[in-house]
C-alpha cells in the first residue's frame with residue numbers, strides 16, 4: 095500500500111506536487127498518468143525518501159520510507175534505469191545490492207532469470223541497451239521480493255517482446271497481492287496492463303479510479319454507422335441533435351444519440367442501415383480530454399474540487 099495525504103512539494107516558487115491524496119492498493123496494477131511536468135516523478139521520489147515533502151506525508155507499507163527497517167524488502171523501485179555503476183557487470187551490480195541488504199546471493203540468479211538477463215549477466219552495465227538497462231532496473235527492484243513496486247516509465251526502451259514480458263510480470267506480481275505502481279506515457283500499453291489509474295495535472299489529482307470505469311463513464315456515446323442512404327440519414331440524425339463526422343475507416347462516426355436510438359430512428363423513417371457499431375473510447379481519448387480540460391480550467395486560476403474528489 096502507498097498512501098499520500100496532502101502531499102506537497104515546492105521547489106522555490108514552483109509547486110511540483112500540490113496537496114495530493116491517494117491510496118495505491120495491493121492486488122492491482124495502478125497506472126500513474128499526467129502530462130510532462132505534472133509531478134509524477136517527484137511524487138515517486140517523495141515516496142522513496144529521495145526528497146522531502148514541503149507539506150503532507152507519503153507512506154509505503156504503512157511507514158515513511160526512512161522508517162522502513164529493510165527498505166529493499168518492502169519496496170522495489172525503478173526510477174532511472176541508467177543510474178547504475180557502468181563499470182560493474184550486471185551480476186556484480188545485483189550482488190552488491192543484495193549483499194548490502196543481506197539478501198542471499200542465490201536471489202540474484204533468480205531475478206536475473208526472471209528479468210531475462212542470464213545471458214548478459216557478465217556484461218558491463220554501461221554496455222547495455224536501454225531495454226536491457228530497464229530489465230536490470232526491474233531485476234534490482236525485485237531483488238528483495240518486495241510487497242510494493244514503484245516503477246517510473248518501466249516500459250521505456252523495451253522492444254515488443256520486452257513490453258509483453260513486463261505486462262505479464264506486473265500483472266502476476268499484482269495477482270500475488272503486491273502493490274504495483276507505475277508511470278507511463280504509453281497509453282495503449284497502460285490500458286492493457288493497469289486495473290486502476292491515478293491521473294494528475296500540475297501536481298493536483300484529476301482522477302483516481304478503476305480503469306474500466308474511467309474509460310466508460312467518460313466516453314461520449316459514439317457509433318460507427320454505414321448506410322446506403324447517406325443524405326437523408328445524415329439530415330435525420332442532425333435534426334435530432336447528433337454530430338455526424340466521416341470516420342477515417344469509412345462510414346460515419348455519430349455522437350449524441352445511442353446506437354439503439356439511431357437504429358430506432360432509422361426504422362421509423364424507413365432508412366436502411368448496413369452497420370451500427372457502438373464505439374468505445376480508448377484510454378488515450380479520455381485522458382486527452384481530461385487533461386486538456388484541466389489545463390484550460392487552471393488557466394482561469396480556479397481548481398476543480400469535484401474532479402479531485404473522484
Ligand SMILES: Nc1ncnc2c1ncn2[C@@H]1O[C@H](COP(=O)(O)OP(=O)(O)OP(=O)(O)O)[C@@H](O)[C@H]1O
Nearest residue numbers: 105108109110128129130131132133134135136137
Ligand atoms: N529538483 C528539482 N528542482 C526544481 N524543480 C523541479 C525539480 N524536480 C522537478 N521539478 C519541477 O517539478 C515539476 C514536476 O516535475 P516531475 O519531473 O515530477 O514531472 P513528471 O510528471 O514526472 O514529468 P515527465 O512526464 O516529464 O517525466 C516540473 O515543473 C519540474 O520542472
